[in-house]
Amino acid sequence: MQTRFIAFLFSAALFTACQSETAEPLVTGPEPMPYHIERDSIETGSYLDIAIGDEAAAVYPKIQALQAPKGVSALHVVSNIFSDLSPLRESIPLYEYILLDENQGTDTGVQITVKDGKVKAIYLNSGKKLDQWPEKQKAASSVRTGDDVAALYGKLANIRDMKNYSSKFQRIFLMTKNLSTTYDPAMGRSPQWYFGYATGQDAMDQIQVHFRAGKVAKIRIDHYSKY
Structure with missing residues (x-):
């Protein structure tokens, strides 16, 4: 079954993210330009070889396979949130965007971007760019730009044990999956994954894969284009 409708979008955040690989912080900005969307919703059959009913573990390599033909460069995982760092030793090196914050969001929440196996950028939620977090701490107890992603868990564990920073581990978001790494x-457990790729000049598709009980329940395709 397929349904289609046309909508108006007044947020260009994803479109911009698909076109840019800069490690900018997530902050609000000027009013974006409107975009036009055509939207498809699929609840039977398949799309891009992703079939309704597929297990999440089976979907992941199918998205990995889209890197070369479609130019898919990242996979965003919704509600991939944890309150305990301890079981994440193996998971953290698999992600390119990590957010640490308190249960109620703060300006001092920490955004860590990884590229090519190294920490590329560190920002606070306020938009302040850092060379290391926490500032003025020794190398073993701070995350620094240029750090190898393999060392990230150990450094975060040391920071978590510091009284002044332990609250930043109340919510750990593993948000953007590195498609060159394993599942x-x-x-x-996520209810939704999404990714995007350019389809032409000032045009792109966003694919949302919705899960229920670990299986694909729906695929939504948003076709974005500028007016």
């Missing part, structure tokens, strides 16, 4: 079983 993370924790992804199977």
